Amino acid sequence: xxxxxxxxxxxxxxxxxxxxxxxxxxxxxxxxxxxxxxxxxxxxxxxxxxxxxxxxxxxxxxxxxxxxxxxxxxxxxxxxxxxxxxxxxxxxxxxxxxxxx
Numbered sequence: 001x002x003x004x005x006x007x008x009x010x011x012x013x014x015x016x017x018x019x020x021x022x023x024x025x026x027x028x029x030x031x032x033x034x035x036x037x038x039x040x041x042x043x044x045x046x047x048x049x050x051x052x053x054x055x056x057x058x059x060x061x062x063x064x065x066x067x068x069x070x071x072x073x074x075x076x077x078x079x080x081x082x083x084x085x086x087x088x089x090x091x092x093x094x095x096x097x098x099x100x101x
Contacts, residue, residue, distance in 0.1 A: 002088050002099060006081035009074045029079040036075050040068040 017024050043065040045051035053061060080087045088099040 002077065006077040009077045010081050013074070013078055024082075029075070029082050033072065033075045033079055036068065036072040040065065040072050043068045
């Protein structure tokens with residue numbers, strides 16, 4: 001499942017990069033994960049009262065946090081896909097359960 005999901009993110013990301021003239025070199029993948037982690041942190045800060053909400057409701061802030069979490073997950077999977085990392089095996093080794101999804 002993780003491989004299939006990673007491939008789907010790869011297709012979407014490659015298309016977006018081509019459309020906008022973005023070069024996805026080796027550094028780009030790790031830098032995008034860092035960028036998305038920053039955006040997730042910013043969303044969390046707003047939701048937890050540590051940042052300006054700009055009038056957004058709690059539901060809107062939760063939705064924003066979900067969006068940023070999805071972006072982060074996508075970029076983790078892109079990083080793994082680009083570097084041929086076997087996340088399923090790593091999860092089984094590190095977390096001690098079978099992915100099997």
